[in-house]
Amino acid sequence: FESGFSMLSFLPWWLLWSSTVVMINCQQDSPTKKPNVILIVADDIGLNDLGLFNGGKTHTPNIDTLIQEGIQLTSHYTAPECAPSRAAIMTGRYPWRLGYFWGTSGQAVPTEWSMLPQMLKPHGYTTHAVGKWGLGYVLKSLTPTMRGFDTFNGFYKSSLGDYKYHQALGCEQGTSGLVNNTLGRLDGWKNSNGTHTDDLFSDATVQVIRQAKVTENPFFVYLAFQSVHRSGKQAQAKCSIINEHYGTTRTDAWKLSGAMRTGLDQGIGTVVDALKETGLAENTVIAFLSDNGASHVRAGTNWPYRGDKHAMWEGGIRVPSFVWSGSTELIPAQRRGTKWSGLSHSSDWFRTIPGMAGITSLPNSGPRDPDGFNLWPAIVNDAPSPRKSIVHSLHTKEILAAAQDVKSNRIRNVVQIGKWKYAKGSMGWAGFAKWPKPGKKIVPYGLSDGVTGRVEPGTDHCRGENTNDKITFEFSMEPKPPNCADGCLFNVKSDPRETINLWNEDKKINPTHQT
Numbered sequence: 001f002e003s004g005f006s007m008l009s010f011l012p013w014w015l016l017w018s019s020t021v022v023m024i025n026c027q028q029d030s031p032t033k034k035p036n037v038i039l040i041v042a043d044d045i046g047l048n049d050l051g052l053f054n055g056g057k058t059h060t061p062n063i064d065t066l067i068q069e070g071i072q073l074t075s076h077y078t079a080p081e082c083a084p085s086r087a088a089i090m091t092g093r094y095p096w097r098l099g100y101f102w103g104t105s106g107q108a109v110p111t112e113w114s115m116l117p118q119m120l121k122p123h124g125y126t127t128h129a130v131g132k133w134g135l136g137y138v139l140k141s142l143t144p145t146m147r148g149f150d151t152f153n154g155f156y157k158s159s160l161g162d163y164k165y166h167q168a169l170g171c172e173q174g175t176s177g178l179v180n181n182t183l184g185r186l187d188g189w190k191n192s193n194g195t196h197t198d199d200l201f202s203d204a205t206v207q208v209i210r211q212a213k214v215t216e217n218p219f220f221v222y223l224a225f226q227s228v229h230r231s232g233k234q235a236q237a238k239c240s241i242i243n244e245h246y247g248t249t250r251t252d253a254w255k256l257s258g259a260m261r262t263g264l265d266q267g268i269g270t271v272v273d274a275l276k277e278t279g280l281a282e283n284t285v286i287a288f289l290s291d292n293g294a295s296h297v298r299a300g301t302n303w304p305y306r307g308d309k310h311a312m313w314e315g316g317i318r319v320p321s322f323v324w325s326g327s328t329e330l331i332p333a334q335r336r337g338t339k340w341s342g343l344s345h346s347s348d349w350f351r352t353i354p355g356m357a358g359i360t361s362l363p364n365s366g367p368r369d370p371d372g373f374n375l376w377p378a379i380v381n382d383a384p385s386p387r388k389s390i391v392h393s394l395h396t397k398e399i400l401a402a403a404q405d406v407k408s409n410r411i412r413n414v415v416q417i418g419k420w421k422y423a424k425g426s427m428g429w430a431g432f433a434k435w436p437k438p439g440k441k442i443v444p445y446g447l448s449d450g451v452t453g454r455v456e457p458g459t460d461h462c463r464g465e466n467t468n469d470k471i472t473f474e475f476s477m478e479p480k481p482p483n484c485a486d487g488c489l490f491n492v493k494s495d496p497r498e499t500i501n502l503w504n505e506d507k508k509i510n511p512t513h514q515t
Contacts, residue, residue: 034123034218034357035330036284038205038271039349041089041222042264043082043132043229044309046294046302047320048435049261054301057435059245059262062269066286070324071331071379072339077390077416078292078346080309080316080428082158083107083134085291085346086224090115090135090147092350092370096394108136109147114365117148119354120220122363126150128208131201131224134158145181149222152181153204159229163236164461166192196238197226202267206274213278218357223271227264228257230298237263239445239455239462247442252453252464254436255445257299259462281326285356289321289346296433296475303434306481306498311428312393312414313481313498323379330356331380340378342385343418347372352379389417395425412484419493422503423484430481432497 048054052064078085081102084095091098091113098109109115117127129149136142137156144152155178160166166178178192178200192200205223212219228235237259245262246255268288275281293316294300295309307313321344325331347370354362355374362370373386392414412425445462446453453464482488482501489503 033283034125035325035327036212036219036221036280037353037356038221038223038284038286039089039353040268040271040286040288041086041132041224042288042290043224043226044292044294044298044300045228045261045264045290045320046300046308046315047305047318048301048303048433049228049294050320053320054303054435057249057438058258059241060265062265062272063288066268066272066288066324067320067322068337070286070322070337071335073289073321073323073344073379074339074341076289076319076321076344076346077317077392078289078319079392080292080311082132082229082291086132086134088345088347088372089349091366092116092347092372093366093368094347094371094391094394096391097368097371101395106138108138108142111141111147112366114363115147116350116353117220117222119350119359119362119365120357121148123354123357123359124218125357126212126215126217126219127222128152128205128219129222129224130154130204130208131197131222132158132226132229133224143181151208152179154201154224155179155226160197160226160231163198163226163231164194164196166197196263198263198267199270201225202270205271209271209274209278209280213280220353225264225267227267228260228294228298228300234463234465235260235298236461236463238460240460241266242445242462247444248438248440250436250439250443250448252445252448253299255448256453256462256464258435275326283327285323285325285327285330287321287323287349287353289349290319291346292316293319294433296429296431301433301435303432304497306430306432307427308429308431308433311430312412312423313427313430314492314496315432316428317392318492318496335380335382338382340382342375342378342383343387343390343416344375344385345372345387345390348375348387352376389415391415416492419491421490421492421498422487423490424487425484427481427484427488431475431477433475 049058050063051058051060052067079088079095084100087095087098087100087109091109120127127149129144129152131154133144133154133156140146205221208219208221235256237256241259241262242255246258249255249258275284292309293302302308302315305315305318307315309316350370350372351374355376375385378385393412395412414423446455453462455462479499487503488501490498
């Protein structure tokens with residue numbers, strides 16, 4: 001890694017003796033020992049962004065291997081934007097129940113709602129947040145180490161201005177840069193400037209893993225990469241990745257976006273290598289999901305699903321997700337390399353992660369019971385999901401007006417019961433996007449068709465635009481989307497591309513569906 005910093009210098013002495021990483025730690029010779037859990041949340045990754053699902057057009061071998069050795073969750077849903085999804089993960093509630101209708105800057109989860117790490121700490125877990133927060137920063141009480149995390153190494157807002165050049169800050173310098181925060185002590189993340197955040201965040205997680213090897217205490221790590229969310233007004237990636245894996249990719253925008261996905265994959269590979277090197281892989285569970293679908297305007301793809309980030313079509317809310325462990329006690333051998341099709345939602349991690357450690361009784365965590373379920377027994381035993389429905393969106397004009405929502409013109413209600421998905425209102429962009437086929441010859445970055453990218457002289461840093469008003473994307477609006485202004489009903493099991501609106505027909509057959 002390029003980083004040169006040591007996270008150990010940021011940790012108090014007593015934490016070095018008690019630290020544990022967010023992964024599941026169940027040793028073969030001590031089955032009663034609680035597992036470590038690492039929850040990885042990628043930013044704006046679609047199913048077709050992964051090499052396993054696009055014929056190798058992107059290079060994501062580490063994620064692909066974890067899916068092939070773990071259990072893929074094929075019906076996992078989130079909110080269509082980042083902050084609402086993260087709010088659901090941390091509280092176990094539907095984001096609209098918390099007042100999160102959109103990813104509005106400066107919005108926060110009210111302190112009346114407890115968060116996931118607070119469910120684990122009474123059971124001996126050390127808890128660590130790394131990367132993107134996005135759940136509140138204008139008051140100290142809203143920041144990660146005030147919400148149950150022992151340490152925080154990352155950034156407060158929805159994105160950093162740059163992947164490689166960072167403002168290492170403290171409270172007096174604002175909230176837009178990198179932060180090291182240990183139990184309320186806020187420092188700038190020193191010695192970070194010039195190092196890509198994929199490396200910084202994976203390296204910070206590796207430090208936690210190595211300490212857990214010494215302390216032998218269970219740990220939870222919430223690892224929220226910035227990748228592949230665009231930083232500032234540009235996309236950025238390592239030129240060496242572009243040169244090695246995307247030479248024949250036809251445009252600079254696709255080269256850059258592909259390399260961003262590979263950089264994320266390499267960061268995850270670094271974490272997995274550390275688990276194996278320390279022997280903790282057999283005592284750890286990794287859970288992975290994207291916070292929402294990919295953005296087609298930023299060279300991301302959700303094929304075979306319609307739509308993208310911000311949309312309520314499957315492409316905006318049905319995301320890649322899986323669980324993996326090196327332990328056959330945690331994930332039985334017969335379940336490895338399989339799929340679980342049970343209905344699941346980002347709010348379910350609030351109960352599922354404690355469930356991995358056998359923690360099934362949680363303390364009161366807010367004014368209303370969690371919307372999430374403990375899915376762990378169903379996932380590992382290939383049983384039906386305890387979740388039968390999802391209220392994806394409850395955006396009436398009255399609710400949005402009461403919440404003083406700035407996007408109150410986006411009225412949409414989306415509810416799912418099993419395979420049946422009902423939608424009414426504005427659903428968002430409704431096209432289909434695929435990763436483009438490679439060209440026949442290698443073309444250097446900066447010289448490909450489309451927007452011209454820029455290589456910073458003397459560095460491994462490539463940057464450029466990746467918006468669809470300046471480059472040609474492989475997307476289609478066919479089959480044309482149904483108009484859901486008066487209501488749509490889709491069977492997303494037989495029609496995952498949401499092409500056939502059964503609403504009017506179904507009302508005649510089954511009037512109770514309308515109710």
